[in-house]
Amino acid sequence: MTPAARLQATLDLSSAVENDARPADAVTAAWVRTRRHLDDRDKGAILERLHALLRHRARLGWWLVRHGQEDDPRKRLLAWLTLGEGRTPVEVARLFAGAKGAPAALTDGEGALLAALKGCTIVHPAMPDAMRLECPPWAIEPLRRRFGAAFEAEMAALLTPPPLDLRVNPIQTTREAVLAELKGLGLPAEPTKLSPDGVRLPERVALARLPGLKTGAIEIQDxxxxxxxxxxxxxxxxxxxxxxxxxxxxxxxxxxxxxxxxxxxxxxxxxxxxxxxxxxxxxxxxxxxxxxxxxxxxxxxxxxxxxxxxxxxxxxxxxxxxxxxxxxxxxxxxxxxxxxxxxxxxxxxxxxxxxxxxxxxxxxxxxxxxxxxxxxxxxxxxxxxxxxxxxxxxxxxxxxxxxxxxxxxxxxxxxxxxxxxxxxxxxxxxxxxxxxxxxx
Missing domain, CATH: 3.40.50.150 (Vaccinia Virus protein VP39)
Known part of the structure; x- marks a missing residue:
């Protein structure tokens, strides 16, 4: 896929998540199943950008409202490309060119938005805590009481991409054998620090690369x-x-x-x-x-x-x-x-x-x-x-x-x-x- 086609796919998936009552992981799983023609790199790039949009939704929405824009999937993607990925208005305009498979061309209002966001960072001093920390209002005070001085550090940790943890099925294999198999596949697997049956991959990988999932030798489990x-x-x-x-x-x-x-x-x-x-x-x-x-x-x-x-x-x-x-x-x-x-x-x-x-x-x-x-x-x-x-x-x-x-x-x-x-x-x-x- 071209970079522009990946953006259109991200926009399609983001809109599907927005309009579906199911959790995002269920929507994305169904979406991926119907697009088996995509290779692992394309799927990975699309899902990574989608999760970035979800993790930073409140802050992106704050910027859009600040500049009189509607908070919708397309506008959030434009804001993320500028605030999160550091792309210039010219670079974004090249991707949103309206060509086949690419997002529709920018409107005048969208061009003005990109110009206004140029040089800004995703966090602004005027943001309320709930927006800055991506914490819904109903949870912010209970969590603040729970963590005290560590509250902001814990909220920051909740905004980081998680590792991929696997649990070894001792009926079929051993952790040592799974570690050896994964390293043989070129994956940087390591034993989990607390669980004796766990294996950790620092980043998510295409699940098709993990044959043990099909045989029941391993399961995905934090x-x-x-x-x-x-x-x-x-x-x-x-x-x-x-x-x-x-x-x-x-x-x-x-x-x-x-x-x-x-x-x-x-x-x-x-x-x-x-x-x-x-x-x-x-x-x-x-x-x-x-x-x-x-x-x-x-x-x-x-x-x-x-x-x-x-x-x-x-x-x-x-x-x-x-x-x-x-x-x-x-x-x-x-x-x-x-x-x-x-x-x-x-x-x-x-x-x-x-x-x-x-x-x-x-x-x-x-x-x-x-x-x-x-x-x-x-x-x-x-x-x-x-x-x-x-x-x-x-x-x-x-x-x-x-x-x-x-x-x-x-x-x-x-x-x-x-x-x-x-x-x-x-x-x-x-x-x-x-x-x-x-x-x-």
Missing amino acids: EGSQLVASLVDARPGERVVDFCAGAGGKTLAIAARMRNKGHVVACDVNEARLKRCAERLRAAGLHNAETRLLAGETDRWVKRHKGGFDRVLVDAPCSGTGTWRRNPDARWRAPEDEGLAGLVALQGRILASAARLVRPGGRLVYATCSLLPEENEQQVAAFLAAHPAFAVVPLREAAPQLTTSAHPDHLSLTPARHDTDGFFAAVLRREGPPEPVAED
Whole structure:
């Protein structure tokens, strides 16, 4: 593709993301599948520019409004080429020439915009903090309270492109073998620092270059997510529930640690996600897991299996603030219809219901990919106050090798401190009998 054709493709994809209710990663995946004629370099350049537009959306929009322009995908792309890539108005005009396959020619207003932006940087002293830090207004004060003096450093880390983390499937191979294979392909792979099953590539690569993804030998999974799964500490022969399994990333990690012995139940309220989970389990050669579709957090299946499991993971639906560097569009999606308070209430109901499944002496792990205390430490404290049969298992006992957590008792990972997505996990143990269960 020519540089101009890449720009038109970026504009097409950006418009598709803008007008689709699905997350950007789902839209881009569908877009790529229908354009198999593009080579890896073209796809990489297009996706890299798209993610740059998403990461800097608020600041680009501020500049457009400042100069009386409509905040739309085309104008944001023009502003990014000037403010982010440092192109001159003449260079941009050559690319927007209206030739076949290229973006339409610049209007007089767009030419005036480029002239006004010439020599400017993407950050301006007059920008409000929410714009400058690319932080939605509903989250800025909770995050400021969470991080204090480190707030701006953490926000800056959330604006950096993430590495590509892989989890090795020990049923099929070893980390050493995967590292050797990737280096043989010319990829600068290295072991992750915290997860014993992880491999890191410093930059994203074309997934077609990773043959292990097709065979189930490796899975794409952030190092922080791998650590959450390891805190479940599922042993061969045990009975385990992944209560909010989704597409099964953590389910696969748990089942593999059990070496195909014992039983894992992957639960979710979304049938399509569970179908994907089942497919991934088969591809990975894992036969000790099943999927279970629930009608809701108080599904009768939970009552029937009260106290029947050694380990229960609640990877709760959350604001996703910890994933903003990987899913930059997520920061502009409000958390649920009822806001953060409604989301916190839902998490509390899910955790209380899933806790019924844990046997005396069993382990309950509550996790989110959020950086907000309301969804994390405060949620755990409220649960413990209402459920005295449970007690915290301090991180030094649950995972003594994890010594760099931002919290003394729970796993707390942040992009700036750990170079992972933001994750939280609390390990709890049932020390008393299950509470009586009322009719649902």
